[in-house]
Amino acid sequence: KDGIYLEIQTTLYDKNDHLIFVRDVTRLHLLEKMRKDFVANASHELKTPLTVIKGYLETLEMFKDSLPKSMQKGIVNMSEQSERMEQLIEDLLLLSRLESDDKREENQWHKVSNLVESIQNITTPMLSKQHFLSVDIPEEARLYGSYKELYSAFSNLIVNAIKYSPDGGSIYVTWESSDLNGVFSVKDTGLGIDPRHIPRLTERFFRVDKGRGSKTGGTGLGLAIVKHVLLHHDAKLQIRSQPGNGSTFSCHFPASRIRTDSIPDL
Ligand code: ADP
DSSP states (O other): OOOOOEEEEEEEOSSSOEEEEEEEOHHHHHHHHHHHHHHHHHHHHHHHHHHHHHHHHHHHHHTGGGSOHHHHHHHHHHHHHHHHHHHHHHHHHHHHHHHSSSSOOOOEEEEHHHHHHHHHHHHGGGOOTTOEEEEEOOTTOEEEEOHHHHHHHHHHHHHHHHHTSOTTOEEEEEEEEOSSEEEEEEEEOSSOOOGGGGGGTTSTTOOSOHHHHHHHTOOSOHHHHHHHHHHHTTOEEEEEEETTTEEEEEEEEEGGGEEOSOOOOO
């Protein structure tokens, strides 16, 4: 009733002959759908109990000062962990939405500088006094796509650059365009990544250093979200990095998705 899914591959057999392989992948497709539905439903169901726990924690926090020191520490710990769990659920739900084709936001033209400006509102409090953040986005640069999705992708890249840059680090957010493409880049002078880890970075829950990830409060889903958003926008992610010398994450958008003229339509 849901149709049959076939995978077709052709290969040159002889000078003039081709071999055609047809594989029935219906079962694989159904299993993949079950996995996606399970993650979406489980994440959704986890939201309600977490809201209740967070509610009681807020009440406990109001009376924190009258409690013994050991309990005060426990409350702070529980609050931090529940924030983390909330972020994890939000990221899982976002990934589920990105993977399903329905409920997609309508594409529109957006000013890249506006997107980055609103991201800066949430990232500024994360920056320490020793961090240096430079944003160089031409006013006329525009992107065609979903504001929410592009916001998630760009904010994940900027937040990562801050998270993985020790104090004293610099972060450069730039936009460059040509007739062929538009490139949004986030460059940092932080910890960098060993080249052997780069191909796995966009896998869900992959972290170079699990210990480092839990200290920085990451969910391990950020770059998986970036990958899906870019896929929706016909764009490609390029990662360049050297351990100890920082990283550059660049999103390459095709010419059809960018505009650099100054037509006042926004
Ligand atoms: P997380 O929530 O752990 O940050 P991400 O999917 O965003 O998850 O990133 C996956 C891993 O890639 C991170 O745990 C980190 O090890 C590495 N990483 C991502 N961005 C950077 C960066 N700018 N500098 C160094 N390492 C990074």
